[in-house]
Amino acid sequence: MEFVTGVRKKDTLELNELLAGDIIDEHVKVNGAVHAIRDMGTVAFIILRKREGLLQCVFEEGVSKFNLKDLKEADTVEVTGILAESDKAPAGIEIRIEDVIILSGPAEPMPLPIAKWKLNTSLEAKLNYRPISLRNIRERVTFKLQEGIVRGFRDFLYGEGFTEIHTPKIGAKSAEGGANLFKLDYFHRPAILQQSPQFYKQMMVGVFDRVFETAPVFRAEKHNTKRHLNEYTSLDFEMGYIGGFEDIMAMETGFLQYTMELLEKTYAGELKILEIELPKAKEIPSVRFDEIKKLVSEKYGRKMRNPFDLEPEEEQLISQYAKEEWDADFVFVTHYPSKKRPFYAMDDPEDTNYTLSFDLLFRGMEITTGGQRVHDYHELLKKMEARGMTEEGMEQYLSAFKYGMPPHGGLGIGLERLTMKLIEEDNVREATLFPRDLSRLEP
Amino acid sequence: MEFVTGVRKKDTLELNELLAGDIIDEHVKVNGAVHAIRDMGTVAFIILRKREGLLQCVFEEGVSKFNLKDLKEADTVEVTGILAESDKAPAGIEIRIEDVIILSGPAEPMPLPIAKWKLNTSLEAKLNYRPISLRNIRERVTFKLQEGIVRGFRDFLYGEGFTEIHTPKIGAKSAEGGANLFKLDYFHRPAILQQSPQFYKQMMVGVFDRVFETAPVFRAEKHNTKRHLNEYTSLDFEMGYIGGFEDIMAMETGFLQYTMELLEKTYAGELKILEIELPKAKEIPSVRFDEIKKLVSEKYGRKMRNPFDLEPEEEQLISQYAKEEWDADFVFVTHYPSKKRPFYAMDDPEDTNYTLSFDLLFRGMEITTGGQRVHDYHELLKKMEARGMTEEGMEQYLSAFKYGMPPHGGLGIGLERLTMKLIEEDNVREATLFPRDLSRLEP
Known part of the structure; x- marks a missing residue:
């Protein structure tokens, strides 16, 4: 027998906690779904979808301890890294990735371009794929x-x-x-x-x-x-x-x-x-x-x-x-x-x-x-x-x-x-x- | 054309307003359903059912300006009178009735004794008369x-x-x-x-x-x-x-x-x-x-x-x-x-x-x-x-x-x-x- 005592604080942070402001330059851990990957060569932007919005994570070859090729859109992941301010990131902050753990992965590539800002898809298609199109x-x-x-x-x-x-x-x-x-x-x-x-x-x-x-x-x-x-x-x-x-x-x-x-x-x-x-x-x-x-x-x-x-x-x-x-x-x-x-x-x-x-x-x-x-x-x-x-x-x-x-x-x-x-x-x-x-x- | 601007304060008071305390001895107006009438001769207690609980109103012959016989259980009414403290009343307050306006009345006497504190009725009967038994x-x-x-x-x-x-x-x-x-x-x-x-x-x-x-x-x-x-x-x-x-x-x-x-x-x-x-x-x-x-x-x-x-x-x-x-x-x-x-x-x-x-x-x-x-x-x-x-x-x-x-x-x-x-x-x-x-x- 063990006692359950209620909700405990997780070591993974949500967007509002990251934005609270006093943990810039600190080590943080977050989770989320890989919404998009923008590979620029030695650097890549991995955009995580979280319940409150998007979070930019930066992969840098030699710094981040994992192989970018192992990661794909719609994986769900746990990311550790350093929190930094960033003018260009959607939320004004980004995480410089140290490591990524993959929690789960999709079986097939996405049928809709959900990472686009506007999902220019017919209503019919959106409704047919409702649980997917709503990830936009x-x-x-x-x-x-x-x-x-x-x-x-x-x-x-x-x-x-x-x-x-x-x-x-x-x-x-x-x-x-x-x-x-x-x-x-x-x-x-x-x-x-x-x-x-x-x-x-x-x-x-x-x-x-x-x-x-x-x-x-x-x-x-x-x-x-x-x-x-x-x-x-x-x-x-x-x-x-x-x-x-x-x-x-x-x-x-x-x-x-x-x-x-x-x-x-x-x-x-x-x-x-x-x-x-x-x-x-x-x-x-x-x-x-x-x-x-x-x-x-x-x-x-x-x-x-x-x-x-x-x-x-x-x-x-x-x-x-x-x-x-x-x-x-x-x-x-x-x-x-x-x-x-x-x-x-x-x-x-x-x-x-x-x-x-x-x-x-x-x-x-x-x-x-x-x-x-x-x-x-x-x-x-x-x-x-x-x-x-x-x-x-x-x-x-x-x-x-x-x-x-x-x-x-x-x-x-x-x-x-x-x-x-x-x-x-x-x-x-x-x-x-x-x-x-x-x-x-x-x- | 008229403009609707939102909820306006009513001149009828709710129990929490009556209990707020600073209007004892003042004229008040309330509404409610006649839950029970206890006729003691020259005085009668009229218990109103309101959404927050019961409210005792006191009819006194010669003081209250209406005929007690015109009132019956399950009438809904608007009562005007003087708010008074009362140890014996369910909420610790009562209204000394000046006048009563009947808003609506039932067509038949109640099928269940809903005014009793405990409704000693079978579950079957309670469910058959659910909208009535819940008035208890x-x-x-x-x-x-x-x-x-x-x-x-x-x-x-x-x-x-x-x-x-x-x-x-x-x-x-x-x-x-x-x-x-x-x-x-x-x-x-x-x-x-x-x-x-x-x-x-x-x-x-x-x-x-x-x-x-x-x-x-x-x-x-x-x-x-x-x-x-x-x-x-x-x-x-x-x-x-x-x-x-x-x-x-x-x-x-x-x-x-x-x-x-x-x-x-x-x-x-x-x-x-x-x-x-x-x-x-x-x-x-x-x-x-x-x-x-x-x-x-x-x-x-x-x-x-x-x-x-x-x-x-x-x-x-x-x-x-x-x-x-x-x-x-x-x-x-x-x-x-x-x-x-x-x-x-x-x-x-x-x-x-x-x-x-x-x-x-x-x-x-x-x-x-x-x-x-x-x-x-x-x-x-x-x-x-x-x-x-x-x-x-x-x-x-x-x-x-x-x-x-x-x-x-x-x-x-x-x-x-x-x-x-x-x-x-x-x-x-x-x-x-x-x-x-x-x-x-x-x-």
């Missing part, structure tokens, strides 16, 4: 920023008194959903994959007042577009005791403000690699659905075709309008038509053709749908009845309302869409680690 | 503590240089898994639900060195026990450049130490409600599989029946042994037999009948499986071949190795099991928000 420094940064977004979401909401929940993704068939649900066999019973944690988070408002979840959702939609995925990560929250759906928009604005600050502070290196300008979130314009449709139609001379929904091109124009008129990267569009919202959306008492709900558009794309929900049991039943829905599979959801629920509302944010727009890409797959779409089930 | 203060606390565990996991790992990832839950069929996988139809192609993010997190070690994920996993196992779920939340991490599987155990020990401190500091109120004593994690004994089997067999006079696996009763006895001999709540059992570990587990070079792997037992139950993985491409192929596995559906996983992977390892922790043992329950469903088992697909 610029490619992987997207997912570090994505981490920052999720982290910002959680940390902000913890601070606002929300409780994190984990709701089941396998469920019974219910009257909601229908065609867009993936179906599976659950021990000889028909089951579905949840398209949203909507019902669960609402039920949990009755328990914790404010709840959130960051988890996968599943949509069997046959869309094959740049903006649709069949599985994505949804950032969901739901909160009770609201004065109106404006409280939900205020909370989302707070999240965006908090997260942009977090990214600026903690993910500055990543933002710099992609040369990203963070969007403005200090104040976000909020404008009615029918109003902005009219404004956009007038300003850009575009005929309104569907008064009850926004076409992708209209979302583009609304964002263009918000940028031009209000210098805004985000814009809330409120009071969506009732017929385009689910049964649990609360109708506007002043005009029940519209709902107390909103979408958030970011650089031309809807990234959030939210709003106030019906909290009265009888009203909920009435709305279901009006849509010809039965209570099948929804008994437990309805029972939460039967036994009392506070006024409440919430939203769902598509993590990959938000990430995509943040990095100014136009295909959501760029911001999805391993996308699932109509044709892609692997890797 | 003691019942809901479990999930607040569960939040603390997940939060501790993430925050600790961020600090250790890990990157959070989101991997797909729908995947192609592969040579691994087999009978224990849920199958679904993915646009007319056979697909499965992932039983673990294992392959994805390993692939991502080649990208970020250290990664983690907190997400659902799915197991179509036909177990019907107190310790099995068919869907659960797995806390997974995987790290590169390890010196051995001991590094993984050290990281888990660090996580447990960090998390117990977090719980003690931030979730003290919740721990007190359940009267929980936190387990010791300062040093965790680590002992070989074959050794502890022998020790336990000798000490408790129990015959070893299966030399290659631990029976549940043996896990119990190992924990009992660890408590008695080493005063330990956790115990690592290392070097599991190779035939009980998956193909990617690294065999011990000193005796290939055993692996460089471990389980962590906590109060008599396995809550973690982890270890070092094979990182060499050819060795991995050899191990698959020896088990008669084909490469079908695993091409991308294998390609990560083909193009070089550092020595690495990782683990998976069952969140619900860890929570269950923390709160000293013996059925994992107690620690699962909405359990999925052989018979339960709702709510």
